[in-house]
Amino acid sequence: MQDNINSALWLPAKGAAFIAGPAPYTAPQRQEVVVRTRAVALNPFDRHVQTIGALACPWLTYPMVVGHDVAGDVVEVGEAVTRFKPGDRVLGLAGGVDKGRNRSAEGAFQTHVVLLEHMMTHLPSGLSYEQASVLPLGLSTAACALFQDDVLALARPQLAPQRRDETVIVWGGSTSVGLNAIQLAVAAGYEVLTTCSPANFGLVRALGARHAFDYRSDTVVSDLTSALGKSRCVGAVAIGTGSAPSCLDAVVAAGGRRAVAVITPPTSFDGIPVGRGRLRKLLPVLTNNAIGILKLKWRAYRLGVAAPFVWGTSLIHNQVGPMIFQDYLPGALAHGAFKPSPACQVAGHGLEAIPAAMAVHAAGVSAVKLVVTL
Numbered sequence: 001m002q003d004n005i006n007s008a009l010w011l012p013a014k015g016a017a018f019i020a021g022p023a024p025y026t027a028p029q030r031q032e033v034v035v036r037t038r039a040v041a042l043n044p045f046d047r048h049v050q051t052i053g054a055l056a057c058p059w060l061t062y063p064m065v066v067g068h069d070v071a072g073d074v075v076e077v078g079e080a081v082t083r084f085k086p087g088d089r090v091l092g093l094a095g096g097v098d099k100g101r102n103r104s105a106e107g108a109f110q111t112h113v114v115l116l117e118h119m120m121t122h123l124p125s126g127l128s129y130e131q132a133s134v135l136p137l138g139l140s141t142a143a144c145a146l147f148q149d150d151v152l153a154l155a156r157p158q159l160a161p162q163r164r165d166e167t168v169i170v171w172g173g174s175t176s177v178g179l180n181a182i183q184l185a186v187a188a189g190y191e192v193l194t195t196c197s198p199a200n201f202g203l204v205r206a207l208g209a210r211h212a213f214d215y216r217s218d219t220v221v222s223d224l225t226s227a228l229g230k231s232r233c234v235g236a237v238a239i240g241t242g243s244a245p246s247c248l249d250a251v252v253a254a255g256g257r258r259a260v261a262v263i264t265p266p267t268s269f270d271g272i273p274v275g276r277g278r279l280r281k282l283l284p285v286l287t288n289n290a291i292g293i294l295k296l297k298w299r300a301y302r303l304g305v306a307a308p309f310v311w312g313t314s315l316i317h318n319q320v321g322p323m324i325f326q327d328y329l330p331g332a333l334a335h336g337a338f339k340p341s342p343a344c345q346v347a348g349h350g351l352e353a354i355p356a357a358m359a360v361h362a363a364g365v366s367a368v369k370l371v372v373t374l
């Protein structure tokens, strides 16, 4: 019997304002773990669930608790859990918004969250909750893109990878997803070519990218293909608004495998407000997005490029989840082979601080992840 008192940042209804308040404590089922959340990180999609959730996630039932990135302490484990015990310091992907979960007990933005055992990893002693919390959704999205059978289906990451004369293009390498994609691809033995702002060239190279180019440059596609040399391109990960068409061009010009993992939709949802004026902003964005998707699909079809859209929590339901959180990440973090990236920037403390931190995030960040401690 647990006497833990839970509090959550509730999304009471579609498009409503967040409200912090009491929440039921949910005991873990067989392969679940309850974690006392110490730090949560913010993702663009956490905001988008509020502004376009009715369209992007029509399955959600309200009131809902959103959020994906958790680091904290284990308080209770289900009867079939073998990897964790109360008191362990962990990070994990909170899957409450995922279609296959749709459960407020599994949203990150609460003090006692239910996580799935196979989507969690122990923290090594030197890793803070704040820095660990930046990992889960960025890492998961990158892993879905690189390793899922229905996306790029690359070789799995290892602590001592065998080097391959094959290259992955990561467009948007300084994003949270991109910094994880670079490290995972390198850990799987691939060379990485990437794009970002010049201010972040040093960062992406330090994490293993062979070359970095400015995605705003007119010559970026030809720069990427020249840098390939004799290495075979095995596909691209398209991160950032406008990245997918450029990645189609790059993989075609590269002459290798014609595959692009599309992470970002054609149109940004960042400018859509909550409340008044929402519909007026939303309609043109949705129209442009639908047109953008059709154009992208048609162009990919004509060029013979496979361009699946990635859903960053789909690894919960396939072999990639345990491959990352169970098999690869624990050793890679413990040996310092994988660096939790980007750097965390603490934006406040307490559930009430999350909406203000979301507004800061909506204004734009570069190679940092905003974190709220709880």
Ligand SMILES: NC(=O)c1ccc[n+]([C@@H]2O[C@H](COP(=O)([O-])OP(=O)(O)OC[C@H]3O[C@@H](n4cnc5c(N)ncnc54)[C@H](OP(=O)(O)O)[C@@H]3O)[C@@H](O)[C@H]2O)c1
Pocket: 043, 044, 045, 137, 138, 141, 171, 172, 173, 174, 175, 176, 177, 178, 196, 197, 198, 200, 215, 239, 240, 241, 242, 243, 262, 263, 264, 265, 310, 311, 312, 313, 365, 366, 367, 368
């Ligand atoms: N499909 C999914 O399930 C899924 C899951 C997670 C994220 N996403 C999407 O992935 C993208 C990245 O998310 P995140 O959390 O990783 O973002 P983030 O870290 O908050 O993104 C900030 C970074 O975006 C880069 N950037 C801005 N515009 C860009 C562009 N046009 N092309 C390339 N890079 C650009 C900036 O790089 P510089 O400062 O170097 O210019 C900045 O470092 C977002 O579009 C997000 O919606 C999708």
